[in-house]
Amino acid sequence: MPDWSYQTLFKPLLFRLPSRVARGLTLNAMGRLSRIPGGTLLIKTLGHMEPSPVLESRIADVPAPTPIGLSGLTDPQGVAHRALSQFGFGFIEIGPVTVKPVVSSSPILNDRHKEIIVYPSEYENDGLAIVKRLIEHPKHALPQFVRIAPMPGSSDDQAIDELDMLLQALSPTPVVGFYLDFLSSDNTPERNIGLLKLVSETIVQSKTACDKPLFLYVPLDFPSDWLMQCLDPIAPSLWAGYVIGCSLHDTRGSSVGREGMDRAIALIRMLRATIPADRVIKASAGVHEPQDAITLLRAGADNVLLGSGLVYAGPGLPKRVNEAIIHEKLRSTPEPQVPSFWKHWGWMSLLGIGMILGGFIAWLIASSSVLLPYDEDFLGMTRSELQQINGHLLHFMSHDRITLAGTMISIGILYYQLANNGLKHGLHWARTALLVSGIVGFPSFFLYLGYGFFDPLHAAAAAVLFPMFLLAMRGNPDRPYRKPVNLRNDRIWKKAMWGQLCFVALGASLSVGGLVIATVGVTHVFVPQDLSFMGITREQLDLANPQLIPLIAHDRAGFGGALFSDAVMLLVLALWGLQQGERWLWWTLLAGGSPAFIAGLSVHYRISYTDFVHLLPAYIAIALYIAGLILLYPYLMKATRK
Template sequence: MPDWSYQTLFKPLLFRLPSRVARSLTLNAMRRVSRLPGGTLLIKTLGHMEPSPLLESRIAGIPAPTPIGLSGTVDPQGIAHKAVSQFGFGFIEIGPVTLQPIVNSAPIINETHRETIEYPSEYENDGLEKMRRIIEDPDHSLPQFVRIAPMPGAAIDQAIDEIVELLQSLSKTPASGFYIDFLSNDRTLDENLRLLEHFKLRAKPLFDRNKKPLFLYIPLDYNDDWLSPGVAETDLPIWSGYVVGHSLHHDENNHVHIGLAGKPLALSKVSQLRTLVSKDSIIKVSSGIHEPQDALDMLHAGADNVLLNSGLVYSGPGLPKRINEAIIYDRLKHTPPPEPPSFWKHWGWMCLLGIGMIVGGMIAWLIAASSVVLPYDEDFLGMSRHELQQINEHLLHFMSHDRITLAGTMLSIGILYYRLAKYGLKYSQHWARTALMTSGLVGFPSFFLYLGYGFFDPIHAAAAAILLPMFILAMRRNPDQPSYKPVNLRNSREWRLAMWGQLCFVVLGISLSIGGIVIATVGVTNVFVPQDLAFMGVTPEQLDIANPRLISLIAHDRAGFGGALFSNAVMLLILALWGLQQNHRWLWWTLLAGGSPAFIAGLSVHYHIRYTDFLHLLPAYFAFALYIAGLILLYPYLMGSRQSTFSPNEQTMTIT
């Protein structure tokens, strides 16, 4: 469930359910999808979340694809780790893990107005034996860091014994490292220092044998005055770093709150830690990250890694991708972008292809609105235009309607090709290249769908012969490059509206893709739908008697239109899924200009020839409503001020 479906459809429904039920439904649904044949590919296709190589890093020597981790509170039983690992995470936290299960069936409460989740127990888990099985048999390839803790209320010696036993049991599993969670405000400073000292003595032999990194887990509301003495007791050869927790303790029932309210404390802890520890120490933080700007704030304060928990619930599964994009932009914003390649290297050929489609569409529209048929059509039929009119008074109007809709679709394809080449392919944007590649791969073969009916269209064949080399030249030597333009950082009103706009265009792209396949299939099989025959007032048998080649000619038009529509739709769908980025104004104008010719052609010709059957036009009305709604909802997001994407510290920057 990408953000455009989560924010608009699923989140409002899930938030009406008890939180435990909603979490179970969501995780099990994602698990089922990921285990279907092609399920992970579907997740990747919908989200396009593959992390850039620019984000690769090492956590205490362990390779991680990104600096973003999944908190153990999100999926404590590892139900959907296979699916979630496709979201752009670099590592996964397992835990907390205690020796014995800690069970609590009290409700988990969503405080939506504060974007906070209240848990009845901080350490609720299935216990060592069950959690060990999750760690030993991962269904993903990401590093796993295990948070281990003593049973609540354990005395100092007992806590040390339990932590050591957990380490001994889990050290031979595929766990990449461990978070040691035993510091507590319920103990005095001296007691916490004794814990650290005793653990260091007990754990050092174990550490020397296994060499798996250990991180000291620091509760979010841990006394700030105790932080410096505690860090002074840590021994760098044992401790690879620190993890700032996510839980705020608010009542005597030991309920904890995880959410946006923890951000100020987390920032303070991270900043304080960074001044106390060496630059080689890793600092992770797991609180108050609900939008990309929150993650950047943590990284600027000194964190090396961030973990997501409540932010996924309130912002959606696209949050890791958005943070990854923000991190890349943050790292590159002071780096001059590379010079764009020359016109003739690759992108210019796609511009020429687009111009060719535009010119071809204009010519096709002019012919379809005037003579309708061309000399080679008349030669194929052995009949003149006047003789065709004698067969049926609506026949030429019907053929004109097919050809004008095809012309409008050609214009739309040409505009999208030109715009995506000039503003996307030119800058080696992966999504733009994929959209153009996919459109061409399905579009060029569709030129020849009509051959099954024995009709060879020389103009279509000539167009394919001219345009195909341009397509091949445009697709060569296209290495992916990151975007150097500002990205979305806030869960603003514009962003939330854009989720609805994106939903409209995704549904539009899917609908038009289905429509293109259906029209092409009808074109090469039955040729007509009942409304077509009712409009003309004839049967296929009567048309076949009038001219045995007439249906083949009509089939060529229908199949060609269906193929062109499908080619256009898949390009629009990929743009809607992967390409929308805040304040990229050219995208809004591309959607407006690219969709207008197809809708104008399709709707105007039906009214012009009075082919206005409601059921026949209902799909077009539905598509047009999605198109207009999508443009309106995306307008503030795509056409807003560039300044709205920056953090307060960047507001004075001038972007050229």
């Protein structure tokens, strides 16, 4: 469920359910999807959230694809870890884990207006035995850090024994590091300091898990002056870093949400000013939009963990945070040199121009003579003789050819724009959109050959354009997106999610439509409304001239293939390419879609082929198109807000 479906469809429904039920439904659905064949590929395709190499980092010598982690409170049972690992995270936190299960049946509260989740028990978990099996059999390749804690209400001696037991039990597993959670604001400063000293001595003496980095877990509401006392040199080399918690405690339980951000920033700054520079600081409070993560990182955090933000912003939050971090990293570096026109992107520009010119020429012919000389030679009939068979026959053929011409112009505009604004700058999504479009578009030339008709003009165009496509796809490595990105979950962004949903739906429906039209073109050729419009049967056409159906099949299959090629490119653009402030994208969507819609609707009305059922898919498509343009306008045409 990407943001464009979560914010618009699923979140309003899920927020009407009890929080435990909503969480269970969401995680189980994602878990099941990731377990079916092709499920993880579908997740990747919908979100395009593979992290850039620019984000690679190390956490206490542990390599991580990104500095963004998944909070253990998000999926405590690991039901959807395989799916969540595809969202752009660099590591996964598991826990808290206690020796025995901590169970609570009290409801989880969701204050949607303040964006706060209240857990009745912060330490609710399945216990060591069950969690250990989860850790031992990960369904993903991300590094796992485990947060371990004594049972609530344990004495100091019990806490020491339980932490030692947890370390001994989990050290042989694929865990890469531990968070030790035993400090508490409910204790006195003296008890916390004494407990810290006992834990340090126990670990050092027993040598338990000393080969894996240990992090001291600092509760978010832990008093700053107490923390300063705890940072007094007590086995200072023991801790690889510090993890700032996400929960504020009150009579309702543990509150996790936006309200913890200011407190987290204060603790980060205090720690960064006190601890050695090589110590890691992780923060997990209040990250609900990319700007929150950037604020924590600028304050001195090395890593941030996402939890409640996924509930309120959506599953695309890790990707958005990663994009914001990339911009932070690259904003002060020099722009890479623009590749030569003839390197790769220029060939795609020429291909686009060729498609546009070809489309206009095809439209001119289809609006006038309709048939070309080689069409008449294939039929063995002139245009006037063909008209005598049926008065609507030429109109019908013109309608197929004009819609094809409009689609060709649309493809050409998209090719040209994606080449000059995407391929030129090494944008992966633009290259993928062009590649997929070409892969499905050029072979459509062969769809109608089974009927025995060979279109020499189409063949000549393909012979000229296909080498350009191959030259455009060579030697163009991906580059990270460098421009400012969206940082806020504001009204403009939320409206854009509806616009994105419209264009995703449009791209998907046109893709299906293109496949259906191509399939009809190479099989039945006509739908009932076609024959009703002409007032003739297929058998009568075949009897009048056996070459007529092969010629019409060529037009239908060609249009279906072109529409599919256009639609998959639009779908990739809608899924992966929309970035705030990219004005060229809005103009591309406007200019790229207009010729196809104008051609398709105008010719139907010009020849009076206005059957409502036949045109209903077109009406729905143009409604999605116009709505998407309106909803995306503020997002694409307005620069990002810092």
